[in-house]
Amino acid sequence: MSRVYNFSAGPSALPEEVLKEAAEEMLDCNGTGQSVMEMSHRSKAYEPIIQETEALVRELLNVPENYKVLFLQGGASLQFAMVPMNLKKLGKAAYVNTGVWSKKAIAEAKKYLTVDVIATSEDKNFSYIPTIEPVVGDYDYLYYTMNNTIMGTKWAYIPEAKRPDGTPIPLVTDASSCILSEPLDISKFGIVFAGAQKNLAPAGVTLVIIREDLIPETPAVENTPTMLQYKTHSDNDSMFNTPPCYTIYMMGKVLKWIKKNGGAQGMAKRNQEKADLFYNYLDNSPFYHATAAVGSRSLMNIPFLTKYSTGATDEASVAKEKEINDKFVKAAAAAGLVNLKGHRLVGGMRASIYNAMSIEGVKALIAFMDKFAAEN
Ligand SMILES: Cc1ncc(COP(=O)(O)O)c(C=O)c1O
Known part of the structure; x- marks a missing residue:
């Protein structure tokens, strides 16, 4: 593989x-x-x-x-x-x-x-x-x-x-x-x-x-x-x-x-570039949104929700939200993008993009997310 x-x-x-x-x-x-x-x-x-x-x-x-x-x-x-x-x-x-x-x-x-x-x-x-x-x-x-x-x-x-x-x-x-x-x-x-x-x-x-x-x-x-x-x-x-x-x-x-790769400065540049790309995508998406407040956002761990995470607690909304999240995580894994399930305390998904994650990895994730949003 x-x-x-x-x-x-x-x-x-x-x-x-x-x-x-x-x-x-x-x-x-x-x-x-x-x-x-x-x-x-x-x-x-x-x-x-x-x-x-x-x-x-x-x-x-x-x-x-x-x-x-x-x-x-x-x-x-x-x-x-x-x-x-x-x-x-x-x-x-x-x-x-x-x-x-x-x-x-x-x-x-x-x-x-x-x-x-x-x-x-x-x-x-x-x-x-x-x-x-x-x-x-x-x-x-x-x-x-x-x-x-x-x-x-x-x-x-x-x-x-x-x-x-x-x-x-x-x-x-x-x-x-x-x-x-x-x-x-x-x-x-x-x-x-x-x-x-x-x-x-x-x-x-x-x-x-x-x-x-x-x-x-x-x-x-x-x-x-x-x-x-x-x-x-x-x-x-x-x-x-x-x-x-x-x-x-x-x-x-x-x-x-x-x-x-440029030491701590090199990592900062690489990480900022990846995080900017990803937050920018989330902030401009009608389908996804980031959970962390602007000004407090991590460069390393980026939790995000879909438009189905409305905060509604009725059974149908909760079930729909879970269905979409599960579907996302499964489809992403099938596309070679793994471990995106969010933590239960935040819900949704989380992309951890530590030093070793390349910009290509983030671009591949965004391309997948775009396709998923269009289909759902
Ligand atoms: C910020 C932070 N502190 C502490 C821990 C716990 O680390 P360990 O499993 O090495 O005890 C973690 C693990 O994810 C963490 O993210």
């Missing part, structure tokens, strides 16, 4: 040339006669692989010297707990609730400290990013989800926060679904973390970029497990235990592909 255009929200499409290169090296990586999957993580053969991946993260994101780059496990979801466990000092943190992933982070943080939800966009089903004034309070950190994978929204600005005495409050952000989709000023953050399975690599590793002074000697949360302490991983260069070796190797390859 020929390759499809994969619009999955995650794990997601990887650049084809990366997959080909990995396939070529599957049985013999760098003349070692071994697959990376078979190497000891402490071997001379593996060492340069993880080192190169870290160097590429630092280069592409312009990571300042006083930050650690960690490759952890447990997914982005484990960071929902590690952040409060390690950053707790004053015992209170500010969170912005912009949807499912923020809610999960809030629920987890509440186990370890007091959470102030300082803003939310729940009133409009999280279809926009709230505008917040500079935050002032005795907070250990301010947390937000930079790109909301399910709702298709993205922060267009970096919020500001300080303590009553004027000292800056560290910002923590979950950048799982937008990391390296455009440049990011890491120096504005205390922690940036991202599950890799959208823009960076296959599933299995979480990238954590943390300012060194935020890594506690001993976390204030009693009995924090060794594996959940940033210090454990920082002191051991992500090698305290066996890291996800193959996934880190794949991340290195994806990062080289990003570098070759």
Whole structure:
């Protein structure tokens, strides 16, 4: 079967040339006669692989010297707990609730400290990013989800926060679904973390970029497990235990592909072009419309509804809406455009167009949508 255009929200499409290169090296990586999957993580053969991946993260994101780059496990979801466990000092943190992933982070943080939800966009089903004034309070950190994978929204600005005495409050952000989709000023953050399975690599590793002074000697949360302490991983260069070796190797390859294609700037240009094309199509269509508010729209995840999603709750309307959505997803898959089913909280369809998605993929989707609209 020929390759499809994969619009999955995650794990997601990887650049084809990366997959080909990995396939070529599957049985013999760098003349070692071994697959990376078979190497000891402490071997001379593996060492340069993880080192190169870290160097590429630092280069592409312009990571300042006083930050650690960690490759952890447990997914982005484990960071929902590690952040409060390690950053707790004053015992209170500010969170912005912009949807499912923020809610999960809030629920987890509440186990370890007091959470102030300082803003939310729940009133409009999280279809926009709230505008917040500079935050002032005795907070250990301010947390937000930079790109909301399910709702298709993205922060267009970096919020500001300080303590009553004027000292800056560290910002923590979950950048799982937008990391390296455009440049990011890491120096504005205390922690940036991202599950890799959208823009960076296959599933299995979480990238954590943390300012060194935020890594506690001993976390204030009693009995924090060794594996959940940033210090454990920082002191051991992500090698305290066996890291996800193959996934880190794949991340290195994806990062080289990003570098070759213009780095973060190159990705921003590519992603803006794809998103402009798609939003422009949706905004001018009598059949489809985007759900995210202008000004808060994600470049990566684009949920959309058809004219049959009227909001009516009578049985016939709900059945018609479901019928059209199911028909769309099925027909799209048959046309080689897969994983377009929307999340149940938004409904309709969702096209995730991460770095690896080409402009040709977006054009193919639009051509299909046009035909589908004409027929329905
Ligand atoms: C923004 C965001 N945060 C966190 C997660 C959870 O990531 P993981 O499955 O790696 O725990 C996801 C997964 O889709 C996500 O999109």
